[in-house]
Amino acid sequence: xxxxxxxxxxxxxxxxxxxGANIGSVCRAMKTMGLSRLVIAGGKTRADYDxxxxxxxxxxxxxxxxxxxxxxxxxxxxxxxxxxxGATRRRGKYRKFSFxxxxxxxxxxxxxxxxxxxxxxGREANGLTDDEVGQCSLVVTIPTSDAFPSLNLAQxxxxxxxxxxxxxxxxxxxxxxxxxxxxxxxxxxISETLERINFYKGTERxxxxxxLRDVFVRACLSETEMQRLERLFIKLAHIAPFxxxxxxxxxxxxxxx
Numbered sequence: 725x726x727x728x729x730x731x732x733x734x735x736x737x738x739x740x741x742x743x744g745a746n747i748g749s750v751c752r753a754m755k756t757m758g759l760s761r762l763v764i765a766g767g768k769t770r771a772d773y774d775x776x777x778x779x780x781x782x783x784x785x786x787x788x789x790x791x792x793x794x795x796x797x798x799x800x801x802x803x804x805x806x807x808x809x810g811a812t813r814r815r816g817k818y819r820k821f822s823f824x825x826x827x828x829x830x831x832x833x834x835x836x837x838x839x840x841x842x843x844x845x846g847r848e849a850n851g852l853t854d855d856e857v858g859q860c861s862l863v864v865t866i867p868t869s870d871a872f873p874s875l876n877l878a879q880x881x882x883x884x885x886x887x888x889x890x891x892x893x894x895x896x897x898x899x900x901x902x903x904x905x906x907x908x909x910x911x912x913x914i915s916e917t918l919e920r921i922n923f924y925k926g927t928e929r930x931x932x933x934x935x936l937r938d939v940f941v942r943a944c945l946s947e948t949e950m951q952r953l954e955r956l957f958i959k960l961a962h963i964a965p966f967x968x969x970x971x972x973x974x975x976x977x978x979x980x981x
Contacts, residue, residue, distance in 0.1 A: 730833070730892050731758045735793075736881060737801050737844045739856060740766035744773035746848055747789065748781025749878030755785035757885035762792045763842070765801040769794060798844065798856055803905040806839035807832075807941060810860035811880055812852050813873055823865040826887035832862070834893040837901050837944055843884060848877050858934055861904065861941035901944035904937075910950050911937035917961045 795801035846852035
């Protein structure tokens with residue numbers, strides 16, 4: 725598998741872009757770096773944008789606009805991807821624990837087996853919401869000056885696209901990783917299993933589900949590996965009630981145990 729084939733599996737996903745000019749600029753930024761798969765998510769359609777405005781800024785990259793895929797939601801846009809990456813500079817309590825830069829992202833994709841990879845960009849005015857970042861398994865951040873850290877949408881796409889074009893290597897051919905939709909399903913099933921043995925307290929289940937989903941996606945697990953992991957937790961749930969293990973409230977060990 726050559727480098728261009730690796731580039732061809734990358735989807736640039738724009739969430740509710742506000743201006744057709746920015747879409748056109750994104751198309752141009754993508755095509756100059758060998759990328760061609762554009763997805764627009766959030767419920768808008770082609771009719772919501774000024775076609776002439778898009779094409780004027782896209783210049784000779786209008787084919788990227790013409791072949792754009794439209795998705796009703798970010799969830800549906802990411803469902804079949806084996807790696808999902810949110811592009812954001814914001815950090816916060818309810819965002820990811822770790823960030824990588826564009827060069828590290830290229831290296832990560834190079835080591836990821838065959839399958840679609842989605843990189844998600846937010847709105848021009850306020851970027852991605854916490855929930856949208858939560859739907860991605862990984863976060864990429866472009867290092868910028870603290871004096872003026874904001875980047876235009878097309879600028880952000882161009883920088884990440886350049887890093888991918890410059891550093892991508894052929895991907896491994898071994899194994900077929902599960903898509904994000906399957907990882908989501910497995911994370912919920914395992915979370916439900918842990919719920920049955922009173923593992924959680926408070927809102928832990930929501931964050932544990934996201935953590936498991938992200939780990940499953942980043943690990944590039946095959947379907948066989950995922951099934952074995954699910955069976956392990958199912959067996960745990962069956963065994964737990966018969967084990968004489970002292971527990972406190974909600975299944976947690978007492979503090980003095």
